[in-house]
Amino acid sequence: MEVIAAVAAGAIASACQNAVLSSWLVSICPQRDYVKELGDRLSRHAHIYTPGSDDFKTATTRWSVAHAPEVKLVVVPSIENDVAETVKYANELGMPYLALNGGHGAIKTVEKMKGGIEIWMHQLNGVEISEDGARAKIGGGAKTKTVIDALWAAGKQTVTGLCECTSILGPGLGGGHGILEGHYGLISDQFVSMNIVLADGILRTIDESSEMWWAMQGAGHNFGIVTSVTLKTYDIIYRDWAYESFIFTGDKVESLYDNINNHLLKDGSQPVEIMHYSFFFNNPEVDPTNPLIMFFILQEGNMVVDPTYTTPFHELGPISTDGEGGSFLDLATWTGNDNNSPPCQKAGLVNYRFPINIESYSVPAQRQVYDLFASATKETPALNGSFFLFEGYATQGVKAIPSESTAYPFRSDNLLIAPVINYAGGDAEIDKKAVELGENLRRILHEATGREEMHTYVNYAYGEETKQNMYGYEQWRQDKLLELKNKYDPQRKFSFYAPIA
Incomplete structure (x- = not known):
């Protein structure tokens, strides 16, 4: 009996350690300290907010209150690798996760995230203009006004949306219409390269040589969390x-x-x-x-x-x-x-x-x-x-x-x-x-x-x-998206915003 009890105890301990707690485990598992466990893996200036705090409320407030995701923790990355560590940790626990930039995505499919981690990107908001002025690297949470103002001060501009409070990447991953598209195309047409955390939690850099590049320009929400993107920039023609x-x-x-x-x-x-x-x-x-x-x-x-x-x-x-x-x-x-x-x-x-x-x-x-x-x-x-x-x-x-x-x-x-x-x-x-x-x-x-x-x-x-x-209605488009989805996100980790499958 002692052997059986020991085996059972070991099994329960393993379940408590490695899975999101189902209802029957809650009563017998000690409460996990998610904040400490994840916090030990994040950079010094990252933050974790829990329900009940003012910061949590601020981080989870959306433009539209309907069909909101159910958030258990908010992680605020300070460096790009914090996003990778958060995804790895969530994968280990079997917890879902959803990145949020400006909070203006009102699509009802995000409500399918239950008891998950929101990755609030707003600290990743830097704008770095290349020496030759032809490119700018912007953080995954950078807002439109931040980017416009930084580029304008350097005599540059790029395609952005009209609304100052939305992010660049939120719209950009879905194409992204903007005031200068008559000259240069969509926001996504300006992408040169990007750092992206894929479903395996690895931070990668991709560009037009990647087979994923095509998908990131219009269906990018389905394939990863973009922590930064390098964009084409242009001299201001008319002030x-x-x-x-x-x-x-x-x-x-x-x-x-x-x-x-x-x-x-x-x-x-x-x-x-x-x-x-x-x-x-x-x-x-x-x-x-x-x-x-x-x-x-x-x-x-x-x-x-x-x-x-x-x-x-x-x-x-x-x-x-x-x-x-x-x-x-x-x-x-x-x-x-x-x-x-x-x-x-x-x-x-x-x-x-x-x-x-x-x-x-x-x-x-x-x-x-x-x-x-x-x-x-x-x-x-x-x-x-x-x-x-x-x-x-x-x-x-x-x-x-x-x-x-x-x-x-x-x-x-x-x-x-x-x-x-x-x-x-x-x-x-x-x-x-x-x-x-x-x-x-x-x-x-x-x-x-x-x-x-x-x-x-x-x-x-x-x-x-x-x-x-x-x-798109062309069958080849749907087939290509599904093929890429099956290859890069077979477990459908990124399927809360306008999922393709």
Whole structure:
């Protein structure tokens, strides 16, 4: 009996030491000191936060509170190897893990992480510009404003998103649209090399010679945690930028989007120095009955937007206009995407997005979605803070890169569209109405394209999109992604954000 008891005790001890505790083991295993065990493996300035602390709350607060992952520990790496040590430790315990940069990834698939480790990347935020100025190495947690400001001070820039508070790599691993893509392509098209922790916990450096490189440019969330990336940088060509903004009432929907098609979009040949940006929103103080439309034209190289572009919109009779000249550093503030703006606040709200990429505006469909947005937000006041975003970047740089050369699949599309359904959570009926509204708005636009394929931007995805919607309809794309996934992540460690398998 003593032998049997000793064997049983040894088996239990082994189970307690090497596995995440299942419910029946909790009562008989001593509580593991995860903080000490992992802390001994990390660098001096790394941090570990546990539930109940203010730091833990800060680290786990997301832009959208819906479908949040269940976090047991937060690790804040100080050096790149801390990420590798954390992944190794989690693998030994069988614990899941998920990297977080800015916390703006609102896709519902992240809720599948239960009782795991969040690796909060925000200390890995350095920007190192090469001696010749042609490259910059940025940390895996670097935010957009940090990168823009550091490069600008050196007379350089690269493709980044418009929103200051998001990271570079979060969007970049899914392609990454940005204000300079008309010149240079997507964020991911700027990648030169990267340091990445793969599923085995080993920190590797890869570049275009790696078979994984193709996947990292559009589906990178599925293959590892990028601790730093080296990007192409470019001399600043024009320091001057200008904007003009217009606010229209809902009766101008048809004429506004017809003008955009004819005077700006021009069948996909939008001038490279121009970006247009609009959204539906509610402001009862201005119009208590119907949503308004905010419309921006941004121009590179001028201190006043060329009247060639703005005159057709003045002629529509906006209820107000505004404009200013400045520099690239002003764009986020002008458009309401700076660090102090509402989109950068984590206000405890639900934010659902339902993206679709299209080639041009269907004017009748724009009327349909406007009317549906108006009626739904009126009938359900809880959804009144929602907005409907239409982004029109110049696309020459994106289309100049062969579609088959990267995992990003939809280079021929000209417009990036997403209703953002925004509300306070906690009511299942409102949740249902929110999802129905977002899906119906997207469905109307998709049907108007006349295409069987629905193209969606993975970085804005809600989480019910198909793999084809996010990663392309060609069978060879799906086969190639799956082959790489099976080779580099056979146990599906990286399958919480828009998984391919």
